[in-house]
Amino acid sequence: MDETTKKKKKTAECCGYPISIFFIVVNEFCERFSYYGMRAVLVLYFRYFLLWDDDLATSIYHAFVALCYLTPILGAIIADSWLGKFKTIIYLSIVYAIGQVTMAISTIHDITDANRDGTPDNFTFHIALSMLGLILIALGTGGIKPCVAAFGGDQFQEHQSRQLNTFFSVFYLCINAGSLLSTLITPVLRAQECGIHTQQQCYPLAFGVPAVLMVISLVVFIAGSGMYVKTDPEGNIMWSVCKCIGFAIKNRFRHRSSSYPKREHWMDWANEKYDKLLIAQIKMVLKVLFLYIPLPMFWTLFDQKGSRWTLQATTMSGDFGAFILQPDQMQTVNPILILTLVPIMDRLIFPLIQKCGLNFSPLKRMTVGMLFAAMAFVSAALVQIEIDKTLPNFPSSSESQLKVVNTYSTTLNVTISPNEHLLIESFGSSADYVTFDHQDITVSLNTNPVITKAFSLIKGGRQTLIIPSDPTVMYLKEDVKSKPREGKNAIRFVNGYTADLNITNLDSIEPSATTNYTLVNQGKRDFVLRHGEQWCEFSRKFGFGASYTFLIPSTVFSDDCESITEVEDMKPNSVHMALQIPQYFLITTGEVMFSVTGLQFSYSQAPKNMKSVLQAGWLCTNAVGNIIVLIVAELGKLPKQWAEYLLFASLLVAVSIIFSIMAYFYTYIDPAEIEAQVRKEQGLEPEEMEKETIEMEEKDEDQKNEQGVKQTKI
Ligand SMILES: NCC(=O)N[C@@H](CCC(N)=O)C(=O)O
Numbered sequence: 001m002d003e004t005t006k007k008k009k010k011t012a013e014c015c016g017y018p019i020s021i022f023f024i025v026v027n028e029f030c031e032r033f034s035y036y037g038m039r040a041v042l043v044l045y046f047r048y049f050l051l052w053d054d055d056l057a058t059s060i061y062h063a064f065v066a067l068c069y070l071t072p073i074l075g076a077i078i079a080d081s082w083l084g085k086f087k088t089i090i091y092l093s094i095v096y097a098i099g100q101v102t103m104a105i106s107t108i109h110d111i112t113d114a115n116r117d118g119t120p121d122n123f124t125f126h127i128a129l130s131m132l133g134l135i136l137i138a139l140g141t142g143g144i145k146p147c148v149a150a151f152g153g154d155q156f157q158e159h160q161s162r163q164l165n166t167f168f169s170v171f172y173l174c175i176n177a178g179s180l181l182s183t184l185i186t187p188v189l190r191a192q193e194c195g196i197h198t199q200q201q202c203y204p205l206a207f208g209v210p211a212v213l214m215v216i217s218l219v220v221f222i223a224g225s226g227m228y229v230k231t232d233p234e235g236n237i238m239w240s241v242c243k244c245i246g247f248a249i250k251n252r253f254r255h256r257s258s259s260y261p262k263r264e265h266w267m268d269w270a271n272e273k274y275d276k277l278l279i280a281q282i283k284m285v286l287k288v289l290f291l292y293i294p295l296p297m298f299w300t301l302f303d304q305k306g307s308r309w310t311l312q313a314t315t316m317s318g319d320f321g322a323f324i325l326q327p328d329q330m331q332t333v334n335p336i337l338i339l340t341l342v343p344i345m346d347r348l349i350f351p352l353i354q355k356c357g358l359n360f361s362p363l364k365r366m367t368v369g370m371l372f373a374a375m376a377f378v379s380a381a382l383v384q385i386e387i388d389k390t391l392p393n394f395p396s397s398s399e400s401q402l403k404v405v406n407t408y409s410t411t412l413n414v415t416i417s418p419n420e421h422l423l424i425e426s427f428g429s430s431a432d433y434v435t436f437d438h439q440d441i442t443v444s445l446n447t448n449p450v451i452t453k454a455f456s457l458i459k460g461g462r463q464t465l466i467i468p469s470d471p472t473v474m475y476l477k478e479d480v481k482s483k484p485r486e487g488k489n490a491i492r493f494v495n496g497y498t499a500d501l502n503i504t505n506l507d508s509i510e511p512s513a514t515t516n517y518t519l520v521n522q523g524k525r526d527f528v529l530r531h532g533e534q535w536c537e538f539s540r541k542f543g544f545g546a547s548y549t550f551l552i553p554s555t556v557f558s559d560d561c562e563s564i565t566e567v568e569d570m571k572p573n574s575v576h577m578a579l580q581i582p583q584y585f586l587i588t589t590g591e592v593m594f595s596v597t598g599l600q601f602s603y604s605q606a607p608k609n610m611k612s613v614l615q616a617g618w619l620c621t622n623a624v625g626n627i628i629v630l631i632v633a634e635l636g637k638l639p640k641q642w643a644e645y646l647l648f649a650s651l652l653v654a655v656s657i658i659f660s661i662m663a664y665f666y667t668y669i670d671p672a673e674i675e676a677q678v679r680k681e682q683g684l685e686p687e688e689m690e691k692e693t694i695e696m697e698e699k700d701e702d703q704k705n706e707q708g709v710k711q712t713k714i
Pocket residue numbers: 032172175176334335338591595619622
C-alpha cells in the first residue's frame with residue numbers, strides 16, 4: 001500500500017502493544033544475528049583467508065564498523081525525505097542481503113583455486129568481492145538501523161508511552177539475543193571444514209548463515225506489511241533543514257551591527273523566509289545534536305571490548321573447570337549480561353529509584369552510564385597490572401635476549417662474551433633468557449677442543465642458541481617475543497635423533513634441525529613421531545599462551561618417547577579470565593543506562609518528521625567513537641597497557657562531567673506539543689484542524705474502549 005495515500009488504519013493490539021511490533025522485533029533479531037555473526041568471523045577471514053597482517057585486518061575491521069554507523073545518516077535522509085521508513089527498510093534490506101550473499105561467495109576458495117592447493121590463486125578477486133560485499137552490508141545495516149527503531153516507535157499511539165519505553169528495552173534485548181546466538185554459532189561454523197576440491201575452514205558457511213538470516217529478516221518484515229502504521233515522508237526535509245540553517249546564519253551575519261535587535265535564538269534569523277514550524281523543529285533537533293557532542297567517548301571505550309579486551313583475554317587462562325572459554329568468546333558475556341540486566345533495571349532498579357523519590361531522568365542515567373564505563377576501564381587496568389606481573393620480561397627495542405639449549409651428549413660450560421657463564425646439562429636449557437644491550441656476541445663451549453663462534457643477535461628479538469650433537473654447527477633460532485595469538489600455545493621440536501623424523505602435522509625434520517613454531521590449542525594434545533617403521537606417541541596437556549621447545553633425544557624410540565624433554569620458553573597464562581567479569585559487568589551496566597536510554601531519548605525528543613534523522617545522529621556518535629579508537633590505536637602508544645586503560649577512564653570521566661553540565665541546562669520537550677503550539681500560533685488550516693479533531697475523538701474512544709482493536713495515528 002502506498003504510504004503517502006495511507007492516512008488512517010486500525011491496528012490490532014495484544015496486551016496493550018501493537019501486534020505489528022512483533023514483526024519488527026523479530027526482524028531486528030534476525031538482522032542483528034546476521035550482522036554480529038558476520039562480524040564475529042570477519043577479522044579471522046581477513047587474517048587467515050586474505051592473509052592480511054594484524055594491523056591491516058584490525059584497521060579495516062574498525063573502518064567497516066565506523067562505516068556501518070555513518071550510513072544511518074543516508075538511510076535517515078532517504079526515509080524521512082523520500083521513501084518513508086517502510087520502503088527504505090525494504091529496499092536497503094535487499095541491498096544488505098545482496099551484500100551478505102556477495103560476502104559469503106567471496107569466501108569460497110575453490111572459485112579461484114585452480115591448482116587445488118587449498119588457498120585462493122587470485123586474491124584480488126576475493127578482496128574485491130569481499131569489499132563490495134562489505135560496502136553493501138554497511139549501506140544496508142546502517143541505512144535501516146535508524147529507520148527500524150523509529151518505525152517501531154511509530155507503531156505506538158500517544159496513550160501507549162509506557163509500552164513505547166518497554167518497546168525500546170525489548171528491542172535492545174532482541175539485538176543482544178541475536179548477537180549472542182550468532183557470536184556463539186558462527187565461530188563454530190567457521191571451525192568446520194568444507195570445500196569442493198580441498199577441505200578448508202568453512203568461511204562460506206560462517207558467512208552464508210548470516211546471509212540466510214538477513215533474507216529471513218526481510219521476509220518477516222514484509223510479512224507484517226499489512227499491519228504497520230506508516231507515516232508519510234515529508235518531502236526533502238534534510239535539504240529544507242540545511243537551507244533554513246544556511247539562511248539563518250547568512251541573515252544573522254548580514255544583520256551583525258548592534259543597531260539590529262537581538263533575537264531569542266540564532267535560528268530565529270530564518271523567520272523572514274522560513275516556516276515557524278520548520279524553525280521550531282530544527283531548534284529541537286539542534287538542541288539534542290549539541291548534547292550528543294561528548295557522547296562518542298562512551299563508544300570509544302565500549303568498542304574496545306572487541307579489540308583491547310579480547311587481546312587482554314589472550315594473556316589469561318580460560319579454564320573454567322566445567323568448560324574452556326576461548327579469549328574471543330569472552331565477548332559473549334556482554335549480550336548475556338544485557339539479557340539479564342535490561343529486565344532487572346527496567347523492572348527493579350529504575351522503579352525502586354523512582355519510589356525513593358529520586359528523579360533519575362534519561363540524561364542523568366546516561367551520565368551514570370558513562371561513569372560505569374569509566375569504572376570498567378579502571379577495573380581493566382587493575383586486571384592488566386595483575387597480568388603484567390606474570391608476563392615474561394620481553395626485550396625492549398634496543399635489547400636482545402638469548403637462551404641456550406644443549407642437545408650435546410654431555411653437560412656444557414657455555415661462555416658468552418664478555419662475562420656470561422652458563423652450565424647447561426645435556427638435553428637441558430639455560431634457566432631463563434639472558435638480556436644483552438648489544439648484538440654481537442661470541443660463544444665458547446668447554447668441549448675438547450674449545451669451540452668458539454661469533455653471532456649477531458636480533459635487536460629487540462628473542463633467540464635460542466641450539467647446540468646440536470655436533471656443537472661445531474651450533475646455530476640461532478628465533479623465538480616468539482609476545483604471547484601467542486588467541487591464547488594458543490607455540491611449540492617446536494629440536495631433532496636430536498640421528499635421522500629424519502616425521503611428527504604429526506609437521507614437515508619432516510632433519511637431524512639437529514629445529515622446526516618452526518606450530519600453534520596448538522589448550523588441552524591435551526597427542527603427537528606421533530615416526531622414522532620408517534619405528535614410531536612412538538607422546539601427549540602433553542597445554543594451558544593458554546605458553547611456548548615450549550621439545551628436545552628429542554637419540555633414544556626416543558627405545559624408551560617409547562619417554563625421554564623427550566620440554567623447555568618452557570614462555571610460561572602459560574596464570575591470571576584467570578574470570579577477572580574480566582567485573583569489567584564486563586560494569587561496561588554492560590553502563591551500556592544499559594547509556595545506550596538503551598539514549599535510544600529512547602533520541603526518539604522522544606525528535607519532531608515527528610525527523611525521528612530517523614535523530615536516530616542517525618545518535619548512531620553517528622558510535623561511528624565517531626570507532627574512529628577515535630582507530631586514531632588512538634595508531635597514534636597513542638602508551639608504554640603500558642594499564643596506563644592506556646586509565647587514560648581512557650579519565651577521559652570519559654572528564655567527558656561525563658561536561659555532559660552532565662550540558663544536561664543540566666537541557667529542558668525535556670514534548671515535540672508534538674511544541675509543534676501543536678506553533679501551529680496554533682500560526683493559525684491551523686481548516687483541513688489540519690479537522691484531522692486533529694478526528695485524532696482527538698479517536699483517542700477518547702480508544703481510552704473508553706478496551707477491546708483489542710484501536711485506531712492508529714494519522
Ligand atoms: N550490546 C551491544 C548492542 O546492543 N549494540 C546495539 C547498539 C549500538 C548502538 N550504537 O546504539 C546494536 O544495535 O548493535
